[in-house]
Amino acid sequence: xxxxxxxxxxxxxxxxxxxxxxxxxxxxxxxxxxxxxxxxxxxxxxxxxxxxxxxxxxxxxxxxxxxxxxxxxxxxxxxxxxxxxxxxxxxxxxxxxxxxxxxxxxxxxxxxxxxxxxxxxxxxxxxxxxxxxxxxxxxxxxxxxxxxxxxxxxxxxxxxxxxxxxxxxxxxxxxxxxxxxxxxxxxxxxxxxxxxxxxxxxxxxxxxxxxxxxxxxxxxxxxxxxxxxxxxxxxxxxxxxxxxxxxxxxxxxxxxxxxxxxxxxxxxxxxxxxxxxxxxxxxxxxxxxx
Amino acid sequence: xxxxxxxxxxxxxxxxxxxxxxxxxxxxxxxxxxxxxxxxxxxxxxxxxxxxxxxxxxxxxxxxxxxxxxxxxxxxxxxxxxxxxxxxxxxxxxxxxxxxxxxxxxxxxxxxxxxxxxxxxxxxxxxxxxxxxxxxxxxxxxxxxxxxxxxxxxxxxxxxxxxxxxxxxxxxxxxxxxxxxxxxxxxxxxxxxxxxxxxxxxxxxxxxxxxxxxxxxxxxxxxxxxxxxxxxxxxxxxxxxxxxxxxxxxxxxxxxxxxxxxxxxxxxxxxxxxxxxxxxxxxxxxxxxxxxxxxxxxxxxxxxxxxxxxxx
Numbered sequence: 001x002x003x004x005x006x007x008x009x010x011x012x013x014x015x016x017x018x019x020x021x022x023x024x025x026x027x028x029x030x031x032x033x034x035x036x037x038x039x040x041x042x043x044x045x046x047x048x049x050x051x052x053x054x055x056x057x058x059x060x061x062x063x064x065x066x067x068x069x070x071x072x073x074x075x076x077x078x079x080x081x082x083x084x085x086x087x088x089x090x091x092x093x094x095x096x097x098x099x100x101x102x103x104x105x106x107x108x109x110x111x112x113x114x115x116x117x118x119x120x121x122x123x124x125x126x127x128x129x130x131x132x133x134x135x136x137x138x139x140x141x142x143x144x145x146x147x148x149x150x151x152x153x154x155x156x157x158x159x160x161x162x163x164x165x166x167x168x169x170x171x172x173x174x175x176x177x178x179x180x181x182x183x184x185x186x187x188x189x190x191x192x193x194x195x196x197x198x199x200x201x202x203x204x205x206x207x208x209x210x211x212x213x214x215x216x217x218x219x220x221x222x223x224x225x226x227x228x229x230x231x232x233x234x235x236x237x238x239x240x241x242x243x244x245x246x247x248x249x250x251x252x253x254x255x256x257x258x259x260x261x262x263x264x265x266x267x268x269x270x271x272x273x274x275x276x277x278x279x280x281x282x283x284x285x286x287x288x289x290x
Numbered sequence: 291x292x293x294x295x296x297x298x299x300x301x302x303x304x305x306x307x308x309x310x311x312x313x314x315x316x317x318x319x320x321x322x323x324x325x326x327x328x329x330x331x332x333x334x335x336x337x338x339x340x341x342x343x344x345x346x347x348x349x350x351x352x353x354x355x356x357x358x359x360x361x362x363x364x365x366x367x368x369x370x371x372x373x374x375x376x377x378x379x380x381x382x383x384x385x386x387x388x389x390x391x392x393x394x395x396x397x398x399x400x401x402x403x404x405x406x407x408x409x410x411x412x413x414x415x416x417x418x419x420x421x422x423x424x425x426x427x428x429x430x431x432x433x434x435x436x437x438x439x440x441x442x443x444x445x446x447x448x449x450x451x452x453x454x455x456x457x458x459x460x461x462x463x464x465x466x467x468x469x470x471x472x473x474x475x476x477x478x479x480x481x482x483x484x485x486x487x488x489x490x491x492x493x494x495x496x497x498x499x500x501x502x503x504x505x506x507x508x509x510x511x512x513x514x515x516x517x518x519x520x521x522x523x524x525x526x527x528x529x530x531x532x533x534x535x536x537x538x539x540x541x542x543x544x545x546x547x548x549x550x551x552x553x554x555x556x557x558x559x560x561x562x563x564x565x566x567x568x569x570x571x572x573x574x575x576x577x578x579x580x581x582x583x584x585x586x587x588x589x590x591x592x593x594x595x596x597x598x599x600x601x602x
Contacts, residue, residue: 024395093326114332120576132564152332216559
């Protein structure tokens with residue numbers, strides 16, 4: 001009798017505990033849902049073609065977000081262009097050339113540590129090194145360099161994963177045909193790893209486009225009357241634009257609709273990029289015939 | 291037969307050809323050192339960050355003693371200026387603590403759900419959605435905190451302002467949640483299946499197995515997840531800048547406005563003339579952040595090392 005009751009007690013404990021686990025998961029996802037719902041429902045009204053393609057007017061209390069949007073695209077594209085070759089090279093070294101040992105261990109720790117450095121510290125480095133020491137000034141270039149360093153660990157990790165997913169036999173095939181190691185990598189391994197590398201690029205874009213702290217001192221301007229004409233010009237950037245409108249404007253409440261609209265555009269971009277990454281990953285997995 | 295002008299006669303390679311061959315031979319040998327150099331790029335980046343931030347931070351000691359740096363008052367523009375960083379260190383600790391109180395239980399429980407209970411389809415969905423939660427830019431979290439969480443906190447506790455450590459902790463907890471959950475899930479999944487099977491074979495229930503066998507075996511990884519979540523909360527800038535209230539006054543109350551290290555840098559750099567004492571002091575805040583990062587990452591790395599050994 002006693003035994004049976006304890007069995008039931010055990011069962012109750014289990015159901016309660018697992019329900020709590022489930023509830024915790026739901027709570028996190030619920031928060032995500034609330035944030036998205038809030039932003040979409042409030043921001044949807046401000047969204048129009050004009051909002052995306054016109055400059056701010058009347059001291060930024062009216063008009064669109066065109067220069068901020070374009071500026072963010074410049075900064076983000078620049079960051080990828082600058083960081084990708086380095087990251088790809090680092091990943092090729094880790095997967096194709098390095099043997100496990102102190103160097104590889106040090107590099108791994110380096111990548112992990114770099115990924116943990118606060119984004120504002122990247123901003124400080126950008127200010128001290130790119131803007132001041134190298135004399136580039138507050139500009140698209142300085143901002144892209146800073147963002148490039150920020151997304152470097154993410155690009156290295158995803159590229160490394162992509163290269164590792166290419167089977168050994170591919171490399172052995174190339175080498176057996178008399179190709180050098182580098183030629184095997186270039187002609188066989190890299191093409192096979194391309195979908196995974198693309199996934200990393202898309203995730204890097206998504207990360208870079210939302211970052212504010214690294215570009216505050218290195219690239220972003222409160223307002224520019226025109227688009228940048230060279231990489232050495234200051235730019236407006238979408239996340240910085242949101243920050244400024246939400247906090248620094250003396251009449252933040254006047255621009256509420258614009259703020260919601262800008263936030264919706266930024267979140268939309270990030271979600272589309274992440275969805276793209278998920279689809280790319282699924283595609284890569286399905287295409288895999290090996 | 292002549293096809294496409296090929297004569298079939300082997301000529302001695304011309305000088306340019308020979309040079310090209312040498313170049314190719316060099317190129318063939320160059321790949322190894324070139325890629326080795328590229329492999330070091332993240333270490334170089336870390337080194338450059340460290341050197342440049344510390345180099346700009348050290349001149350602050352011309353204006354303040356090391357003990358003055360830990361003082362309780364931050365008045366960078368008074369005469370003489372006071373650069374006591376304690377209020378901001380305390381604020382960073384306070385909001386991080388609050389964030390972890392939220393993120394660790396929720397993150398571990400979500401990880402437990404995903405790794406131990408959820409069917410595969412649900413597991414993939416939950417993981418993807420958690421990934422989305424971590425993809426949302428911090429300025430958007432800040433905006434949400436400013437327009438939704440802070441007013442809610444203000445009304446609930448009947449305060450003059452809702453921009454305080456509590457609001458910041460709530461937002462930061464949400465931001466650290468995906469980090470903690472995904473790393474904790476990795477740790478739980480790494481526990482060998484045999485452990486679970488042995489426990490179940492002994493008659494333990496699934497819950498007993500999860501709670502008394504799987505979680506304790508994954509302790510190192512779970513601890514690492516908590517530490518990296520902490521790193522995320524310490525380093526977060528925009529959300530705390532917009533939500534925490536930015537008052538650089540020493541306090542231990544969650545209901546007061548506070549200014550963290552990150553927010554201090556972001557807020558004041560525009561006002562600090564390049565090369566001034568204030569400028570160097572802000573870089574010192576950055577150097578303190580780097581030290582915290584190195585400490586948390588070192589700790590996480592050490593625990594991760596223990597997980598790998600454990601798996602072997």
